[in-house]
Amino acid sequence: MSDPWAIVKHFVRCYYCKKAVNATEAGVVHDDGPRTFIPERTTLVSCDECGGPLVFRQYQADGDAWDDMDRVWPGAPRRLSWSIPKELRQEHAEATKCLEANAFTAVVVMVRRTLEGVAALHGIAERNLMKSLAMMQDSGALDPRLVEWSKALRVLGNEGAREYQEELGSG
Ligand SMILES: [Zn+2]
Structure with a gap:
């Protein structure tokens, strides 16, 4: 069982610092409801260097694995549909x-x-x-x-x- 109060760290690119940083997880929303094609999770973190808030989304890969964290806010690079070549x-x-x-x-x-x-x-x-x-x-x-x-x-x-x-x- 994972400790729900444990501090979880992520290594991500900070939008504000313009570099890769350690960031502290502040919350996660799992979504595998009927509207999602692939189970996804959205994570709010704060940058350990500047304290700025960042939101990332991941899609479930095989089994319990998750794809890379894509920043969705701020300044999200738009993710295009897989139906596009x-x-x-x-x-x-x-x-x-x-x-x-x-x-x-x-x-x-x-x-x-x-x-x-x-x-x-x-x-x-x-x-x-x-x-x-x-x-x-x-x-x-x-x-x-x-x-x-x-x-x-x-x-x-x-x-x-x-x-x-x-x-x-x-x-
Ligand atoms: Zn930062």
């Missing part, structure tokens, strides 16, 4: 890492590659990404809001930005 998840994960490292130009490159990958998956290979996204929107493969956000974020490079200006009637 591995290559796209990798591109997205790399974009997220670049963002955490403040490498913004690299983020744009990775996001662009991810979007090109999505287009290719849908069998669309237009001469530029804006046209590919527009085609995916027309076919219903892409929510129109995502296309608008892409334009607003200017992730599509000069070519796309120029086209967008033309659409607005200023080009």
